[in-house]
Amino acid sequence: MIDVTVENFEAEVVAASMDVPVLVDFWAPWCGPCKSLGPVLEKLETEYAGRFKLVKIDSDQEQQIAAMFGIRSIPTCVLLMNGQPVDGFMGALPEGQVRAFLDKHLPSAEEMIAEAEEEAAHEALADGDTDAALERLQHAVATDPANDEARFDYVKLLLTLGREDDAKVAFAPVIAKAAGSRRLGALKSWMDALDFVAAGAYGESAGAEFDAKIAANKRDFDTRYARARWLIARQRWTDAMDELLEILMRDKGWNDEAARKTYVAILEIIEPPKPKVAEGQIPPEDPVVATYRRRLSSVVLS
Template identity: 70%
Template sequence: MIDVTIENFESEVIAASATQPVLVDFWAPWCGPCKVIGPILEKLEAEYAGRFKLVKINSDEEQQLAAAFGIRSIPTCILLVNGQPVDGFMGALPEGQLRQFLDKHLPEGEPPAEEALPDEAPLDAQDRLEQLQHAVATNPADDDARFEYVKALLLAGRLAEATATFEPVAGKAAGIRRLDSLQRMIDAMAFAAGQGDAGPALAALEARIAADRRDFEARFGKARLLAAQQRWTDAMDELLEILMRDKGWNEDAARKTYIAILDLIEPPKPAVAEGQIPPDDPTVATYRRRLSSVVLS
């Protein structure tokens, strides 16, 4: 087991994963479940005798790395192969499920795939909104339900309702990443609404960018307009253009807005059999990797 920082991340994780799978355990000293899963992972690393490498990242001390991987809660473990994340899980899984996770990806001993649970009939958009609205009304202190409700309202283009629903938790946004993401998307959509006709507004910003590729205010404005139109990948591509030139521009506004888009567009995880890991949405996974590549370069 190796403690990894931003200084040795490239050698101990990216380069090392070219020769053996690397399991990255994001943890913190105050985290109770981290203290449960940590010794089990160390035991398994020894038992598996070189089939994978375990590294630990203190998410409190290495916030840049945690942000680059989009860590929402700890413990979170991510398996990398050839420099790319291939799977992961959150929470302190029991040892049996950890073995299943490792055996699924490591060079030897792959178990037969377990049958996935049958898909449930998905709710339509209106039914989901009504269900989430009821959940928030029933328990106003449930920030998870409120997050999902505001997210659904934003995706439905109902900015005024989203803003009003978000208002009771707005004061906590600075300290809670998912709430900060909602605030940034509300701000982006409010910005777009204030620009009037999106076509001329985008054209004006593109003209500024053509004249000065380092006009980050114009690029940021364009990204917000694109996000308001739900052109998510176009918006993230524009934010990446900022990050490639100035990672910390405007108090990290580009990176945080990029993460906000990922939080907004990530679909709910489907139900799977016990011990299996729900698959990541391909677009979200791709753009997480792109962000990691730029931020850590």
Template identity: 70%
Template sequence: MIDVTLENFENEVIAASMAQPVLVDFWATWCGPCKVIGPILEKLEIDYGGRFKLVKIDSDQEQQLAAAFGIRSIPTCILLMNGQPVDGFMGALPEGKVREFLDKHLPPAEAEADDVVDEDVIEDTLPGDPDGQLTRLRHALEAKPDDDDARFDYVRALLLAGRIDDAKAAFAPASARVAGIRRLDSLQRVLEATEFAHQQGDAAPALARFDAAIAANKRDFQARFDRARLLAGQRRWTEAMDELLEILMRDKAWNEDAARKTFIAILDVIEPPKPKVAEGQIPPDDPTVATYRRRLSSVVLS
């Protein structure tokens, strides 16, 4: 268990959640229920053997962090994975309910036997072989068509390869589940951006039109958002995120948080799979993703 402040939040929460889920316990010294659930959370961190990391934030001392997470009552616990909140709960739940919450989100203690990818498929895939990678991902999805992670990996690879029609077809069976699964929501947002870019036809006149609107009114957020979607649809990822940051710096909540959600969607799509490392080591972050994740945190928490 680690006490987190604004100074170490980036390392202990955002960066740490890229390697393992992080459960943030917002508490205060005067809060009676906080004293009840605190020992339960500390016990479960030990019982779960490293499957999640527990950190505590004193909501009185760290009001900026509490405000950033929209904390309205304590105790409140927020689970972060891959740098983003995925779920949470309020109040001093009994241990059994907290276990149910954790088990819903945490990876299993040990890989299931049927999770192993066909070795013949792996052997057919060589580094730098995009067709082989797509074949492996397609086979993994065909073997487990209800596996949302497998679908995300395959659709993401198709998107990055520019095979947009194939990506749409592969995504379609999961479209009804978008509301409850962040990475599927990310795929949908990037696919919609790609469709938007296609509808604009020639990108140059469209960009010129958006640029003129922004020059006339820097708070024309719709023009900025459309410009960002056009750039994302062209796979000009960093330029798109730069434009979305311009919106966030001026109005974080514009259009039901559309800029932040689209920014996260781009990060989800462009972040490469983590390389395998020795046990106990943390795989390195992609430098572009890490840089833009820090920029997002800086703007959102400012």
């Protein structure tokens, strides 16, 4: 529990809520109900073990903050997540009701562990430590199997490292969801491309064979699409998108929009994790992703 003032409000409440939900308890020393609610909140903060952060604001001493939140009576509690108030309650609620309020909004312990492991994995990747990143992501998926974001990152890293069989095993529990999920569908497109290349025994020399066929017939879309999938299998992402654009410029709807769908899948695969930002703010976009999104829009909307 932390006492918050105007001086530390930004750091202890707004900034902190970007990483963990923050419960703000508005109270005053003369308030009898506040004295009964305070120990309940402190007990739950300890019991929830990092799932939320409790801060206390003396509404008499910090009238500016109280006015900002429109506090009319005390005790009043406000829950902030990602820099914004999301819910609250007034009065000295019994422990069971406070617990129900928290459980409605807070991530589970498993979700928090998985999220922390994801962030640690991204940091490890930024440092070039793929082994540590893989271990973190594997733990995240094992801890919270329903976390599709962690699973996406885990399968993506396995594929990036060429561990296709391990990737397929890790992907199997969510394969039925691929058709309704852009990110999971992107992974399936990648694995389908790998299977296509393996089945066709397309080796390094296939590139020259594809080029020769395309030179003879610019509208040989089957060959262009095969070349794009061959490039995907080699993780030559921008080259693959360039080839898919060649199809789209000539026939946007070819083969049930296969070129557009595969192009979008590549964008999902190559887009780096977005940093956390306050609600309402737009995270910066990767320049390569931004460029190829614009190219797709230009072709599709032309």
